[in-house]
Amino acid sequence: MPKHTELFSVQSNALSSIVKVYNKTEESLAEDVLNLKKWMKDQHHLPEILDDKSVQNFLILNKCNIEKAKAKIDMYYTFRSQVPDMVKNINPRCSIMKEVATLVYLVFLPKMTKDMYRVFVAKCRTKDKLDQIDLYDVLKMAANLQEIRLKEDIMFGDVIIFDLEGTSVRFLSKLTPTFLMTFITLYKKVYSLPLKGVYLINSVPYVETILTIVKALVTPKLFGRIHVCKDANILKEHFPLEMLPKDYGGTEKSIEELHELYPLKYQEYQDRFDLLDKLRVNESLRPARLADGNDEFLGYHGNFKKLEIDYMPKHTEIFSVQSNALSSIVKVYNKTEESLAEDVLNLKKWMKDQHHLPEILDDKSVQNFLILNKCNKEKAKAKIDMYYTFRSQVPDMVKNINPRCSIMKEVATLVYLVFLPKMTKDMYRVFVAKCRTKDKLDQIDLYDALKMAANLQEIRLKEDIMFGDVIIFDLEGTSVRYLLKLTPTFLMTFINLYTKVYSLPVKGVYLINSVPYVDTLLSIIKALVSPKIFERIHVSKDANILKEHFPLEMLPRDYGGTEKSIEELHELYPLKYQEYQDRFDLLDKLRVNESLRPARLADENDEFLGYHGNFKTLNID
Missing domain, CATH: 3.40.525.10 (CRAL-TRIO lipid binding domain)
Incomplete structure (x- = not known):
């Protein structure tokens, strides 16, 4: 079949100009091409002898160095065997x-x-x-x-x-x-x-x-x-x-x-x-093996998607923390940053002696457990224990929770779950939950959405200061059929995960773009939470209430603010999950060894999430 499609226009003086850079002439280059082809003929492990033009290019690519060109020609064929x-x-x-x-x-x-x-x-x-x-x-x-x-x-x-x-x-x-x-x-x-x-x-x-x-x-x-x-x-x-x-x-x-x-x-x-x-x-038939085999070639064997990178920088900022946040928060509990750091060390020493626990947490996470429990070390100990225990006692909650799972990726296409980058003036973090499209409401499994929310808390433990949360539930586009999924069982699961696992104080809840049938939902919630928490719930038919309670620089553009849109914030999370992929993979394996527990938890996992094994089977009296 004749060559008829010209893709590459080459200047008439290109070859002579290029070889001149390497102190060569077109004639000496042609001689090197012949010598390299003779060399290839003697390399019985190679499957063919390349054409003149290809050999010429290998020479030019390697600055007309014959020995380097030999190595790269060998590599050109070797990679097909070594990295199938x-x-x-x-x-x-x-x-x-x-x-x-x-x-x-x-x-x-x-x-x-x-x-x-x-x-x-x-x-x-x-x-x-x-x-x-x-x-x-x-x-x-x-x-x-x-x-x-x-x-x-x-x-x-x-x-x-x-x-x-x-x-x-x-x-x-x-x-x-x-x-x-x-x-x-x-x-x-x-x-x-x-x-x-x-x-x-x-x-x-x-x-x-x-x-x-x-x-x-x-x-x-x-x-x-x-x-x-x-x-x-x-x-x-x-x-x-x-x-x-x-x-x-x-x-x-x-x-x-x-x-x-x-x-x-x-x-x-x-x-x-x-x-x-x-x-x-x-x-x-190779006369001498390549140094380090294909390690010299692509640095790894067989599957070219499995390269291990030792260094992966933290690069996606999701949480902006005020410079005085930590000192101001610990002051509320009559602590200083120095005394808090001492408590962190003491808690890590305690964890070292708890042989049933699968690891010793990092300083930042321990610090957050202390803050979440008002800097009370004994309460923090109980919640750290609970943080690991729930993975063993309620396995259904951590099944398919890893962000790399297809179920979690699917959830990300159905709902927005984002934290606003800036803190409130009281140093609380604002969380926004919203359906992405009303056309796919029936596909949303709220328990899977809850798992994704738990993954976000894992990242917060490492990067945020967790003093208290304000939650915005945007009901735009929802339906009665969708809200029926917010059963007492689900709501109790959500509340328990927030309070008994992560100890997160809920400082406010905003139900915006409300719908008439939200009153039914509120009746259920009122039966499940304390009067103090229920009073913190605000319902609004639109999003204007947010401008009354939060500065515009905090709010996403969706709500009339100047912060990134919810979509833009949402798109940052896949990168953040990648940064912590090793952590999520490790969490899949972390379980408490009950046989090594010094003293059993009171009521075992009844104290934990109120029920055994399957977190969808709570009975509401």
Whole structure:
């Protein structure tokens, strides 16, 4: 099949100019190509001898250093054997690759830069399908493009444009350290592609999160080549208009038009991709093993999604805490920060002697248990014990509670559960609960929503100061059918989780955008809580009551304030859950060893949540 689709325009003097940088000529480069092909012929473990153009590119990518080029050519084949997960379903004819092409744009601009670098653009095609994008499959498609470049381009260096238009926090949370390290490693260790610049255009506020991770993974030199811009205007400053697609104000074909050329190009090379599916190194014929095997290659074995990152920075701020908050709060209980710190140490010593407990909590969490219990050490001890006991005594409450579970991810699509970043003037934290869409009310399991709320409290233990809560239940879009789910059993579960596990003092409850049948709900609540708590419940037919009780800088834009919208706050949580994923995985395993308990809890879990085993079976007299 003839080559008919031109993707890469190469300047006529490009090759001679590039090899001159490495003190080479086109003639000496051609000689090096022949020598490398002779070397490949003697490497009986390699499955083929590469064509001249590909060998030439490996030499250029490795600064015309023959020994480095040998290592990278070997690596080019080795990764197919050592990391099979990377090449599974990578063939462009696979349905997965065809699906990727409907979700993202991955295109090279036809013209080179004046420095003879190639510009690559990555962009989501539609924001409606962000959840369908598997970035590892996108990475495979990018690898297929490099295969074509080896045959047709001159690979001297790359500039990457990531267009973030239409993305969300939920989507960017997929850019984990593991994925980013995989991307960087594939570029460096397989294709040796020098990154000459990275442009994050149409940026969003939460891109700082990604930059924090990237900074921990790359050299300062490379990090200094990253440019962030809120729009695409920066491109006109760095590239001539004849290079840029029409999308960015240039005169080149649009991204869509360039994207449509690739299926034709894949067809031209279909035989090559089919062959690549079969090419594997024969390790038994290798003259000498690579140093550290594939550890030298991609740093890990077999599955390229399992890289362990030792350092994952805390980067998503959800809770803003006033600078004087701690000193002001402990003063209420006739304590100082110093005496509180001493109590924390004493409680941790006590935990060390409680052999039935599965761990010793960190200082911040112990501090919060003390504050939640008015700095009373004995009460804090009981609540710390209860914090672990409920995982053993009420297993139904912690089943499928891990944020990575599909059930928890589904809950996040159905309800908003967010804390407002700023504290009240009394240093309380405001929590907002609201249905995301009235079309899916029947899909909401309130017990699963309660589990998600418990996960949020886990993060608060580590990052917040937990002095008291104000809860806003936004009933907009709810129905009688939905409110029927708020049974006495569920409400009692919610109250007990708040008071007996986390000891959270409820300082106020606002039922906004109320509906007539909320009176039924209030009748049930009145029977379950103390008169003191019931008096703290406020009901309003709209959200205006919030402006009367909270400053505008605290309230989300949804309620006439200047804080981020509920949707924007909600989208921060997947990133926060990722930061604490190790903690949630550990919590799945933490259980009390009752055989080692010094003295049994009074009434066992009756003291805890009022009933045994299944938290949906409480009997209300």
